Amino acid sequence: MRFLPVLAASLALLVTSARAETPKACATAILTLADAVLAGREKLPKLKARGIGAEAGYLKIRYGGLSPDEAATLAHGLRDAGVREALDLAGAVDAWRGGFAAVTVTPAELGGQISTLRAILQHGDAEALLAALAALPPEKRISTLQRIVPAVVDWPDEKKIALSAIARKHDLAYLEAGLAATLRDPDGWADFAASFRDPTKLMDFVQAWSWAPALVGHPVLPRYPLKAADMEAARRAIHTITITAAREPERDFLMTYLNQTGDIPATEKAAQVLLAAVDTGEIRQDGLLDPAWLTAYRALRAASADPAAMDGTLATIPFYGRHYLTANGERTVRDVIDRLVAIEALTPYLTGKQTALPAMPADLSAAFQPAWPVWSEMAGALKTAPLTPLAKDGEKASIVAELLFAAGDTARLADFVLAVEPPEAQLAMATDFAMRLDRGCGSAMYHPGEAMMLSGQPIYRFDPVQ
Template sequence: MTMLRRVTGFFSLLLLSCLAAPALAADKSCPQRETILAFSDIVLDGHDALTPSVADRFGPEAAYLKIRYAGLGDDETRILLATVLKRSPKSQAANDLVSAWYLHRLGHKALRGAAGAEKFDEIMSGLRISGIRALLLDGGEDLLMKRFAAFPFVPLDSTAGPFTNAGGVISASIVDQSDEFKERLVRAAEANGLPDIANYVAASENDPAAWDRFIQRGSTKGSKLRPEFNADFARAMVGQPRVKGGGSPEKAQLHSNVIGTSFEPEQSFLEHILMLESGFEIGDLVAQQLTQQVKSGAINRSGTMDVAWLFSYRAAVKLAGRPALEEDLTRAYSGDRYVRTSDVFTIGDVMDRLLAVAALQPYVIGKTDAMPSKPEDLSDKIDWPRWTEMATKVRDGAVSPILAADLETFGIVTELLFAKGDPEALQAFVRQAPSGEARLSVANDFAMRLDRACAAYLYHPGEAFTLSGRPIFKFDTE
């Protein structure tokens, strides 16, 4: 990341007017386009009031959505990216966004020619998932494999998760590509002595026999790899069975859960079920039901997480009972959703909000005239009288900017305005809210949620399992 920041000045000054490729076409058919752009602008214009540590959390996603939905020209995009890097110099996502855009727009050969060998090498050393995808789609597989053979990939974090290493990141980055494309990567990895990368990518092919052929070629012999272990994760990412059957029932149940997680939109609830007593068995059953819901179209795989989380929660309660989930619901929530009124925000807090919104939505949209009763599963942490009071104001179009002064009320009103499907009122309410972290957080959150109701540029297959909340910025999708 540090090396990539050292070439920020080069990126900022790079003349792009000579590019032959046209600017990215904006999705102007989306009815929420203007609201997405308005929320993105709130985020991009509001950094100056934040401390550096907070500012680093906001900007890349908003900038990406603005590039995609506004159809910015090259000069405008270059200036925007330079601004995001300047404001969030420690943000991995910001660096990933910049490298992905330049590699997509210029291509790796032209970028190397413009930057020079030394600066281009620095850019390559800082690549993460979006930049890796852009490079591979530009035919740079040999370049990337040679790079990783000489300088091993630095894991994304210290968790040792299956999709934080080179093989996991590469296979996740191009999971939506054809088997023919993936096979080229497998061969390039093998040619450069990288059996771990080849193992992941071969296992991610839709043809199950591709991994068998890879193993038969003997690339993993003499290595310290456990090829079946990582291959099973790659198989689950694409909804395929394990590479080899047998073993304990728990292994089959875990694989089923991981497949379900790969089908979840945005973030995973299924992974938390594994922590329950008998979690593997319950997780297996819930995952099978959820996967079927997604495949049937009842749950939108590229949508927001709301419906999937509610479905999985209710299925788990039906199988195990609410008391069995209590400890699990106290686990910390790692996502960026929702206005926070305390430093501790849990899975249960998320579920409370999902349940409250689901109960009140028919009322705020006018489908029913009766105020619903408080849901049985709602915890005492939810101030139900305040939620119902705000629901009436939202339903009647009587939301005042004064309500944004209180953080809890601000969070309630924004959720209910979104549930009502009134983006203009939501935009106006957020725009008039006091400046600060809560306002930017909400604008950033709803820009991303609305994207999933439109072009879903931020969606990526397998995301809840492979991305762990990290964005992937793709400029090759429509």
């Protein structure tokens, strides 16, 4: 039984960074790794080369100070080579340079191109875009309309209201409702509902967008009342978990865990702990998922009636994405948590805050415990041994790179990654760490609500300087 809606589906450079300054060391390392990916992918077989390059291309544009024409040349080259996600990167660059008229994909295809959608709207071409969508049959425009809301979720209310007025002009009430549901004004939805004259259609919109206020931390939209008090409490609890997912950096696993187990009480308690850490700034919304996942995992384990069963469930949930690579390429949520636990334990030693290697952490899974001696050995090797020979050992190379990143040794990390073999593993690792370094540098790849709305899909933002 599923307990949650399917969210996203039934859901000089002009860009600004999330930091006032870009630290030189991390910017240099990001560019070194991005350049290596862009050059190295040309040497891979065509099929493998198509799986890598778009993220590196975006980081090259952002941190390399490329002109609009240079950015277009890079993005178009990746797109024409069939690189995954490069169609969206190229579309975003085109819209940044020339607006909606410069975009080559059709309005119906924009549902899969969230970066391009945002760039069109940021360029000021909402009128042209919505007019084109209104001319399509309803079934061909719905996916694009659904993606507009997360694309502009960070806009201030006045800009969303202006976009809603254009939607109303073109009889796109579905989009108007979605924008109203994500207004920060607590009376925003009520004002929209009061002005809407079709009660039946309004209830359809309530059903479609009931979860959307979570993106701005508001309660679920008022739907039909549930007769049983416990069911109403469950609805509120699920919305709390949704709000938490909308505030997390990068990815979330609590909602998937809830979908698979239906354990609302434990998951809500974990979400509340995590949300409090975000609220206090202990966890940065534009940072890495690492502290968020450790906080969520430990709170979930403490709240679970059967922690062993909880661990078993997490070990069945696949982890997809560029991060936390392993030699065999297979990762689950529990695998990632084990790596985070190991890194957390070793970081004080790596950074010189402790002189002795730590004992094995108690919260490592039984499956990971046999690997702990290797992690401990590699931590010692960072201080005593040449690292280049380790770059030829897939699993040790993965561990060494993680530990260099944890130590904050960005220059040494970049040098080590570029020595990794074979080339495909090197480029995958270079992509991973370029993206992770960005999270501590300019956070160019951050987008509000990303853990819930994007689930690992990159968004390439080209926002005008304010």
